[in-house]
Structures are given as structure tokens and as C-alpha cells.
Amino acid sequence: xxxxxxxxxxxxxxxxxxxxxxxxxxxxxxxxxxxxxxxxxxxxxxx
Amino acid sequence: xxxxxxxxxxxxxxxxxxxxxxxxxxxxxxxxxxxxxxxxxxxxxxxxxxxxxxxxxxxxxxxxxxxxxxxxxxxxxxxxxxxxxxxxxxxxxxxxxxxxxxxxxxxxxxxxxxxxxxxxxxxxxxxxxxxxxxxxxxxxxxxxxxxxxxxxxxxxxxxxxxxxxxxxxxxxxxxxxxxxxxxxxxxxxxxxxxxxxxxxxxxxxxxxxxxxxxxxxxxxxxxxxxxxxxxxxxxxxxxxxxxxxxxxxxxxxxxxxxxxxxxxxxxxxxxxxxxxxxxxxxxxxxxxxxxxxxxxxxxxxxxxxxxxxxxxxxx
Numbered sequence: 034x035x036x037x038x039x040x041x042x043x044x045x046x047x048x049x050x051x052x053x054x055x056x057x058x059x060x061x062x063x064x065x066x067x068x069x070x071x072x073x074x075x076x077x078x079x080x
Numbered sequence: 081x082x083x084x085x086x087x088x089x090x091x092x093x094x095x096x097x098x099x100x101x102x103x104x105x106x107x108x109x110x111x112x113x114x115x116x117x118x119x120x121x122x123x124x125x126x127x128x129x130x131x132x133x134x135x136x137x138x139x140x141x142x143x144x145x146x147x148x149x150x151x152x153x154x155x156x157x158x159x160x161x162x163x164x165x166x167x168x169x170x171x172x173x174x175x176x177x178x179x180x181x182x183x184x185x186x187x188x189x190x191x192x193x194x195x196x197x198x199x200x201x202x203x204x205x206x207x208x209x210x211x212x213x214x215x216x217x218x219x220x221x222x223x224x225x226x227x228x229x230x231x232x233x234x235x236x237x238x239x240x241x242x243x244x245x246x247x248x249x250x251x252x253x254x255x256x257x258x259x260x261x262x263x264x265x266x267x268x269x270x271x272x273x274x275x276x277x278x279x280x281x282x283x284x285x286x287x288x289x290x291x292x293x294x295x296x297x298x299x300x301x302x303x304x305x306x307x308x309x310x311x312x313x314x315x316x317x318x319x320x321x322x323x324x325x326x327x328x329x330x331x332x333x334x335x336x337x338x339x340x341x342x343x344x345x346x347x348x349x350x351x352x353x354x355x356x357x358x359x360x361x362x363x364x365x366x367x368x369x370x371x372x373x374x375x376x377x378x379x380x381x382x383x384x385x386x387x388x389x390x391x392x393x394x395x
Binding site for chain 2: 047050051054055058059062065066068069072073
């Protein structure tokens with residue numbers, strides 16, 4: 034493996050980790066919005 | 081005057097090799113976040129309206145995320161000076177675990193997510209205040225003041241002082257005197273807290289080129305300013321009693337631990353060991369304890385239903 038390949042792999046690993054972190058934040062927000070919607074609808078979900 | 085010459089402030093930072101979840105967590109400045117969250121909870125609890133538990137939880141998540149976003153964006157911009165300072169060189173960006181752009185991307189997503197969520201699920205007043213707080217910390221403090229003036233943490237301290245107002249706004253949709261008094265107390269507390277730290281990290285700040293007060297005006301001037309601001313903080317700490325929204329527990333906290341905070345600041349002013357600054361180190365800890373005690377007293381009084389004193393203005 035050349036230095037270039039190794040650097041490329043490191044870069045991709047770092048980018049992957051950043052994408053996971055951002056995805057984690059977005060997923061948490063999706064879950065929060067879902068739960069809050071259900072809580073606000075309360076007993077009227079089936080109406 | 082013993083001002084220290086400002087040093088270089090540019091350094092190349094590589095990164096992005098070994099990022100873990102812990103690195104992203106460290107970007108949030110969890111210790112700062114916990115104090116911000118705590119003062120936000122006090123503002124929320126103090127509000128004289130009932131707020132559904134789920135809405136309160138959402139507001140606190142947004143305040144925490146907003147504080148974390150501010151921390152991440154600060155670490156993205158300040159990675160050059162963080163790498164120089166002993167106190168901050170272990171952070172993920174100077175360590176090379178993350179790049180500054182990773183931190184910036186993470187902080188931006190968090191900030192936008194926190195403000196949007198606050199606006200959609202809580203109310204627009206709280207969202208506006210949260211956006212202002214994040215913007216003030218990032219643009220006014222980090223980008224503008226931090227490297228330019230020794231008043232950086234005095235003015236920039238407003239960002240760290242606002243969470244009680246955000247908590248109150250989350251509950252009521254507006255602002256009032258009580259949360260603004262809490263904001264003023266934290267605002268006046270901030271200089272003594274950070275200058276205590278700067279006294280025993282003066283060389284660190286000088287090397288990094290950050291014009292903290294001991295670096296540009298000398299330690300003697302800083303000691304005097306610490307006593308003045310500690311006195312102002314403790315004096316303003318009595319305002320909630322005079323205005324009728326705090327009671328006996330709060331009085332004990334402000335008089336007892338506030339008194340300790342003030343006496344410790346005088347010890348700092350009389351420090352003999354200017355190399356190790358043991359009194360300043362102690363003041364840094366006491367200042368955190370003082371703020372924690374004040375807001376814990378508010379929470380205890382709200383939870384236990386302890387009646388506040390009658391306001392002095394009442395006929």
C-alpha cells in the first residue's frame with residue numbers, strides 16, 4: 034500500500050466517522066419529533 | 081505591571097485519523113454544558129406557569145445541544161491556539177483525532193437542529209434566544225473578541241449567562257425580570273471565574289496570543305478586578321431576595337458560599353505565591369461551587385415549595 038492509498042483510507046475513515054456523527058444527531062432529532070408528536074396527539078391518535 | 085508578551089498563534093493541525101464517539105462527545109464541552117443546562121433548568125423551574133414534561137424535556141435537550149454546538153464551533157475555530165495551550169491541547173482537534181471542518185460540520189448541524197427543534201416543538205421566543213446565544217458565543221466571543229481584547233470574557237460572558245432566560249422563555253414564551261436578574265448574576269460572576277483561571281494559566285494564554293487580562297494588564301490589575309467582580313456578583317446575588325422570587329435556602333447559599341467566594345477573591349488579591357497561584361486555583365473551584373449552589377437553591381425552593389421572601393417593593 035502506497036502513502037497515497039494510506040492517506041486516502043485515513044481520509045475516508047475520518048469522513049465516515051463524521052457522517053456517522055451527523056447522522057446520529059439527525060436520527061436523534063427524528064426520534065424526538067416523532068415522540069413529541071405522539072405525546073401532543075395524546076389520546077387523539079385514532080381520531 | 082507584569083504584562084507578558086503575546087506569542088505566535090498559528091500552528092498546523094492535522095487530523096481526522098482516529099475519531100471516536102468520545103471525540104465527538106468531547107467537542108460538546110460536557111462540563112460547560114452541564115453548568116449551562118443546570119442554569120437553564122433553574123430558569124424553566126422558576127417560571128410561574130405549568131409546562132408539559134415532554135416540552136420541558138425538549139427545551140432542555142435543545143439548550144444542551146445549543147451549548148454543545150457552541151463548544152464544537154469554538155473548538156473548530158480555535159484549534160490553532162488550543163494546540164498551543166497546555167489546558168486545551170488534549171482536545172480532539174489539536175490531538176489530530178478530528179479535523180476543524182469535522183468539528184465545524186458537527187457543530188453546525190447541532191446548532192441548526194437545536195434552534196429548529198426549539199422553534200417547532202417549544203416556542204419561537206426560546207428558539208430566538210437560543211439562536212442569539214449560539215451566535216453571540218461563536219461570532220461575537222470566539223471570532224471577534226477572544227483574540228482582540230482583554231474584555232473578551234466580560235462581554236462574551238453574556239452567552240454563558242443567557243440559559244436561565246432561555247429556560248424561562250421556553251416555559252412562558254416571553255421574558256420577565258426574574259430570568260434577567262439571573263442572567264445578570266451569571267454575567268457578573270463570569271469575569272472572576274475566568275480571570276482566576278487566567279491567573280494560573282497566564283503563560284499559556286500569552287504563548288497562544290490570547291489577550292487575557294493578566295497577559296496584557298498584569299496580575300496586579302487582574303487581582304483587583306477579580307475582587308470587584310466577585311463583590312458585584314455576590315451583591316447582585318441578593319437581588320432575587322429583594323425582588324421576591326427567592327427564599328431562605330437561596331439566602332443561605334448566597335450569604336454562605338457567596339461570602340466564601342468573596343473572601344477567596346480577597347485571598348487571591350493578597351497572593352504571595354505568584355508562580356503557582358494556589359489561591360486562584362481555589363477561587364476557580366469555589367466560583368463553580370457558588371454558581372451551582374445559587375441555582376441549586378432555586379431548584380430546591382421550587383421543588384419543596386419553599387415560599388420566597390416578600391419583595392422589598394411591596395407596600
